[in-house]
Amino acid sequence: MGLFDFARNIGKKIFGSDDDDASEKLQAHIEDDNPGIEGLKVVVEDGVATIKGEAKSASAYEKAVLMAGNALGVEEVRADDLVAPAQTIEVTYYEVAKGDSLWKIAEKFYGNGSKYTGIFEENREVIKDPDLIFPGQKIRIPMDQ
Template sequence: MGILSFIKEAGEKLFSAASTPANAEAAPAAPDLAALNKTAGDAIATYIRSQGLDATNLQVTYDGASHTVTVSGEAADQPTKDRILVAAGNVQNVDKVDDQLGVTAPAAAPTQFHTVVAGDNLWKIAEKYYGSGAKNGVIFEANTPMLKSPDKIYPGQVLVIPPVQ
């Protein structure tokens, strides 16, 4: 548990920047910030579930002022938890994910995360973490269904790097 950092300008576009609470102060009428935060949190929760990911009592909240998503509940296992956290963080206008998600069956080895930079590809990332680019499929599988293709990663995206089996 803790805070994971993301790049808020990168990621899935689930809601427009104009409708996020942080940009609401510039609007002429005072919007209901709690309602905007709830709408954004609900959109992120829907996105997580659309990826085939879920957890018991999954709760997702969004704070537009700090660009932070808080995720709570109980995931079945560590890989599911990691995918939920990455899915929540790889959303545009999300800067941090507050991990309050428990795990029914914890993993023995800790998970690592990698923030993609320009020039990265899964082969290079696998070489960095595993010593062999041929293990790039392990990273791809750990990040599906968020990754649709091993060739489609982008700078700022955060990937799960599972422990070597």
């Protein structure tokens, strides 16, 4: 599962399946904790979220994609018209599994569970509470920790 593919039946409930204003609600969700996107425009249709705008950084781009994709009802994010600078660090995307905690994920990727705070900080817009992650949720793992 790549950065742009998500589990449609898992995620944060932001809009209903028959919501006429799903695009507006998802856009407002991203804007609430805007990771650094200017001119944001979101359209949701048949489980596909299309994001347009200009990201201030590659990390902002990735976070906006994850914020949209981790919404219940979204199975794909298209961001061809979301302009961003190139990523300058190595980043891995991880899909949270049942029984995972940020501590366990940090142990897996960094060999040290106490580095979970770095994962949380890098995903602050995607994860609201480090104790509340869910199976199927996708997060960014910067490999320079």
